[in-house]
Amino acid sequence: MLLQIPLFFLLLWIFYDKFSSFQWSDIKSLSLYNPLLLIIGVLLMPLNWYLEALKIKMNAAQIKEEEHFSFRAVLASVFMGVITPNRLGNFLGARLWFQNKQAYTSLNLYANLSQFIATLILGGVGLIFLEVIPFNLPAPLLYSCIVIALVSYFSIPKIRFKQWRLLKEYRIEITPKHRGSLLGLSLLRTVIISVQYTCFLLALNEGAFQTLFLWSTVFYFYLTLIPSWFLNRLVVRESLALVMFLPLLDNSLGIVFSSLLIWLVNLGLPAIVGAYFTYKRKAYDSSIL
Numbered sequence: 001m002l003l004q005i006p007l008f009f010l011l012l013w014i015f016y017d018k019f020s021s022f023q024w025s026d027i028k029s030l031s032l033y034n035p036l037l038l039i040i041g042v043l044l045m046p047l048n049w050y051l052e053a054l055k056i057k058m059n060a061a062q063i064k065e066e067e068h069f070s071f072r073a074v075l076a077s078v079f080m081g082v083i084t085p086n087r088l089g090n091f092l093g094a095r096l097w098f099q100n101k102q103a104y105t106s107l108n109l110y111a112n113l114s115q116f117i118a119t120l121i122l123g124g125v126g127l128i129f130l131e132v133i134p135f136n137l138p139a140p141l142l143y144s145c146i147v148i149a150l151v152s153y154f155s156i157p158k159i160r161f162k163q164w165r166l167l168k169e170y171r172i173e174i175t176p177k178h179r180g181s182l183l184g185l186s187l188l189r190t191v192i193i194s195v196q197y198t199c200f201l202l203a204l205n206e207g208a209f210q211t212l213f214l215w216s217t218v219f220y221f222y223l224t225l226i227p228s229w230f231l232n233r234l235v236v237r238e239s240l241a242l243v244m245f246l247p248l249l250d251n252s253l254g255i256v257f258s259s260l261l262i263w264l265v266n267l268g269l270p271a272i273v274g275a276y277f278t279y280k281r282k283a284y285d286s287s288i289l
Contacts, residue, residue, distance in 0.1 A: 030253050034203050041199035044192055045265050049074055051189045055114075055182055056094055059107040062178065063100045072277040073097040079274030082267055085227065087112075093274060096281045110156075110174060111182050116224060117153045118186035121146055122194070123221020126214040154179055193266065194220060200261045201245065204254035212248070219244050234263060 032038065053074045060069045076093030083089070091108035095101045124146050127133050133142055154176065194216040201212050222244075223237055241259045242252055249255055 030204065030257060032203060033206055037199040038203035041196045041203065041262070042265055044196045044199070045270075048189060048192050048196070048266060049078070049270065051185050051192065052077075055111045055185050056108075058178065058181060059104060059111060060098060062107055062174075063098065063103045065098050065100060065104075068097050068099070070097055072274075072281070075270050075274035076278040076281065077274070078267060078270040079272075079278050082271040093278055096278065107174070110179075111186075113153065113156070114179070114182040114186040115189065117149050118183060118190045119220050119224045120149055122187065122190045122217045123224070126217035126221065130211075130214050130218065132218065153183065190217070190220065193262075196266070197258070197262050200258040201249070201255070204258050204261075205245075205249040205251050207249055212245075215244060215248065237263065 053071055056074055056077070057066060057069045060066045073094040073096070076096060077090040078093070080093035081087035081090030084092070090112070091105050094108065095104050098104045124142055128139055128142060133139060194213055197216045197219070198209060198213045201207065201216070202209060219241065223240055226236055226240065238256045238259045241255050245255045246252060
């Protein structure tokens with residue numbers, strides 16, 4: 001945690017250093033290398049949020065409120081996630097649609113954990129394949145960390161945390177099947193998001209798909225470890241992208257626009273729609289009180 005704050009400001013400085021002399025006329029030098037990949041990246045957005053919707057629907061079924069599930073809850077969770085640090089507040093949006101809010105919140109926190117673990121696992125695999133393990137740590141040590149993360153993920157419900165005791169009060173159990181399904185959907189989501197980012201990078205830059213895909217998994221690995229205080233790491237993600245992809249692509253403008261594009265497609269636009277649904281739902285809840 002002590003390293004996260006200086007790292008955050010270091011990335012902000014890198015972004016400022018790269019673009020302090022930026023002029024709008026520089027955009028003219030931006031080229032669209034592959035329009036098809038740009039379209040594919042955009043079309044993957046509904047699949048990304050469909051997978052997240054399945055996780056929310058699964059949690060709703062656990063609290064016997066599957067009939068209350070709505071895709072509007074997914075978009076509301078996107079909105080609340082964008083405006084809260086580290087997206088920790090994403091449950092605040094979706095829980096508006098459910099009666100048993102406390103139990104749903106506990107389940108949602110576990111779903112968030114599954115996404116975090118999935119990102120670390122795929123990023124760890126990317127580090128191993130690219131042979132860029134930080135601090136020259138031996139690969140077996142990284143394998144061990146991945147195994148420990150998996151064991152911890154499946155063991156946490158057995159630990160007597162207050163949140164898990166709350167679930168027992170409502171006779172709700174996070175079964176191994178439920179945990180495995182959440183992790184599987186989270187792994188698939190991470191793959192989809194990494195493919196999206198690779199498509200956007202190759203739409204505006206020249207490079208090899210397989211290499212950039214692996215680097216994209218590593219990019220999200222590091223991004224997950226950086227604190228988010230503003231619009232889900234906006235600017236910070238662009239700075240990190242410059243650090244990681246500039247040696248590969250040598251096109252700072254293309255890298256930054258690719259990062260902004262995936263933020264806009266996956267978070268910005270859904271959050272705007274989600275803000276509307278959140279407002280409408282809160283107004284509805286107030287009217288029936």
